Every structure is written in C-alpha cells, then in structure tokens.
Amino acid sequence: MPDNVLEVTGLHRTYGTVRAVEDVSFTLREGGSLGIVGESGSGKTTTARIIVGLERADVGEVLVHGRDRTGRSRGRAQRLARARAVQMVFQDPYLSLDPRTSVEAVLRETLRLHFPGTDHPRRVRELLDQVGLGTRAADALPRQLSGGQRQRVAIARALAVEPSVLVLDEAVAALDVSVQAQILNLLADIREQTAIGYLFITHDLGVVRCVTDDVIVMRAGRIVEAGPTAAVLAAPEHPYTRLLLESVPRPGWDPDRIAAARRALR
Template identity: 85%
Template structure:
C-alpha cells in the first residue's frame, strides 16, 4: 500500500491572540505536487515553516513517509536524517547562499555533512546537470550569477540531500516571467525523474495552475477550499477563491471593484 510523502493533521499555531494557522490538514502523495495559495497573512508560509521544522506547531502533527516529525529530535545523526526528509527553497536564494562560497563548494559542503562517505565529485556534476547549470558555473560566486541561476543552485543544494518533499516558498516570485517558466519546467522535469513531492507556497494562481495537481486555499489561517487544481480553478465554490481569481490582471480588470469585494468578505 503506497505511503503518502507528507501528511499534515490538525495544525494550529498562534502568536498571542492571532491564529496564524487554525486546524490545517492536507495530504501530499508520493511524487505529487500541491499548492497552498492565499494572500499575505493567510497562514501559508507559517504552515510551510512548520512542515520544514523552522517553527513548532501548538497542536497537530506532520508525518513524512508515515512517520511523525513534529516531536523533539535528539542526537546529530537523527537531526540530519530529519533535515533530509524535507527541504525548502526560498524566494530570494541570495539570502540563503554564502556570498563567499562558490557553487561547487556549497554543494560539496552539503554533501560532506550528510553523506561523508560518498563520491562528492560525481554527485556535484550530477546535481549541476540536473538543474541545468553544468560545470561552467561550478566556480562562480552567488553575485556572479543571475537570479535564475542562483535559484537553480538553491534547488540543487536542496536536492543534494535526496529529500522526499521539497517546499518552494514563493520560489519564482522574484524572477522575470521568462525565467519563471524555465524554473517551473525544470521542476516539472525533476519531479518526473525523481518522484519527489512538491509543496508550493504562492499567491500566484498561474504558478499553481501550471505545476500542481492539488490546491489548498487559505484565508486567515484556515483552509477555505481544497481539491484538484483544475477543478477548483475552473469552478471555485468559495467566495474567497473567486476573489483570488478575479484579482489576476486581465483585460477589463477593475482593481477598485476587487478591493470592494475583498472588504465585503
């Protein structure tokens, strides 16, 4: 019987009187791609940070491959094993890359930490090829790379530890549209090759439409709608989902009417 790559059950997270995440549950099948969408303050990024382990839930459970990861982990080996399960790619890779460390050195550092007994030279070449960089970028520093190239490095570093789930938090939001398309196509190819599961955190319904199988719509920390991406975007049942679709710029787009609709919800 197949085991889901990721299960999130009844997550709650509050900051004082603010409920950032309120009873959030969803499932990501092995090799699947799920998008969590919503405006700023919807709770989608807090949910992602709990899944990765950067924040702790007040209540609820996160399971990867059927095994819980919300409890405390003791010992270096156990912490590294847990880190390998889920990796995260952020919106701005420059902030997560050491400006003094070249591409190959960054990948080698990650590989030495997690797989000290493997052939790192071969694996670095494989990772560079996998993200479409090649060996020409191996010695480059982050400042010598374009935004799209830096994001490819961040993806390669995340893939180096062979995670079951890759969380992408607005990972293409800062890129030009043409570069966004290149990165999304790259991610689609990697998913097909490896069977990795993707959790996309985004406000961009165009990204969700292109690369996810399932969608979760969040507002004020709660899930208001969920289901197959194509079905939800074609015939949304919740007024907030319809508002998000109306907010996508297009001919005849009326931002004032949309703002009035938002205030009425």
C-alpha cells in the first residue's frame, strides 16, 4: 500500500467575516489522484493555494511526506525545498509564462535555480519529450504555441523540479475538448511513469471521472462528501453533489429545475 504523500488536517482560512475554508482534511497517497470539486466560492482554490504555500492557513496542518509546510520557511534552501515538493499548474498557461522567454530558457532557468549542478541541456530534452513536445519546440516563444502546447510547457516546468505533488487548478478548463483529452492522457501517462500525486482542482465532473481515483466535494468552504470517485459519482449521498451532477447539460436537461434545487439548498 503506497504511503500518503500529502496529509491535510483541519485547515481553516477566513477573510474578515467570510469563512473561505473551514475544517478541511484529506490525504493523497503516493502516485494517487484526488479531485477537489465545487463551484466558484466553494473554497477549493483557496485550499490549493494553502497547500502550495501561496497562502497561509489560520489553523491547520499540511504535511508532505510527513514534513510540515504550514510554518514559515527558514532561509533560501528551505524555501526551494518546499517549492520542489509541491508544484502548481494554473488554468491559463500564457499568463504564467514570460512572453519574451523561449521554452528552453524557461526550463533552463528553473533547473539552474533548483539543480545548479545538473546537465541542463540533457534534462531540457528529457522534459520536452516527457510532455510530448520534443526539441522542435525549444526555441519557440509562448505566442508561437497553441494553448495545449503552452500547457505542456507549464507541466514540463513543474515536473522539472521533480515534485511529490502536482496541483492542477482548472488546468484544462481553457482548452478545447479535444486538447483537454490530450493533456489528460499525458498526465495519466506521467503518473504511470512516476510516483507523483495529483491534486485536481476543478468544477468539471467529466475531468474528475476521467483522471481521479478519489474525490472530495466542497461547498461554502467545507467538505460535504468524499470517497472513491466512481462510487461518489454513481451514488452521491449529499444533495449538493447530486445537484452538481444534475447541472451537467444533457438531453432533457431542465435549467429551471436546477435553479429551483439550488435555491432550496441555500
């Protein structure tokens, strides 16, 4: 049985009177894939940002391989070590890439920062091959790449530091459906090749069904349901989870009925 790579216990985060995250706890096993599902304002992205270290929890604990990430980093070496442990891929890769910097330069800069003594040209080639781009893309600028190619570069940059956990925050939401499938297949292949754990932050139940082993459903900052993905989506127990499933358009879909159900949950 694989060990837990990520353990989150009792996270709380408030902004004034708003409880963005309230008593959130879960685990992610090594090589596992966990989805965090919820609508805008559910607290899923705030939870992800706390895990990555972009925000601090008011209360709670985040452990990666048993090491605490909730305290302040002491010195440059510890900051870099924390950054290597958990990486994040955002929704819009164009905004997270310097438009003036080539793909190769992006990857070399990351490698120089974290692994100054390695063979950077060889590792750049390995990363480009790993994400299905190849060396032909090395000299390209972000504006010369498609959305799917840019997201592959963002994934390569995250993988460059050999993280234990990869947080994907709506990472395929801005892509066409066919390109989404390509990126999700790529991520599935990478997970088979490595022991990396995935944390998918998404509102898309199709993505969750396709690429996660387990899922937690968040509403108003709290977890309302959790379990194996197949079981939760096949027989949801919480009314909010059922509402999310019923909100997916399909033949016979009635938006007025969904709106009425949503009002009843308030």
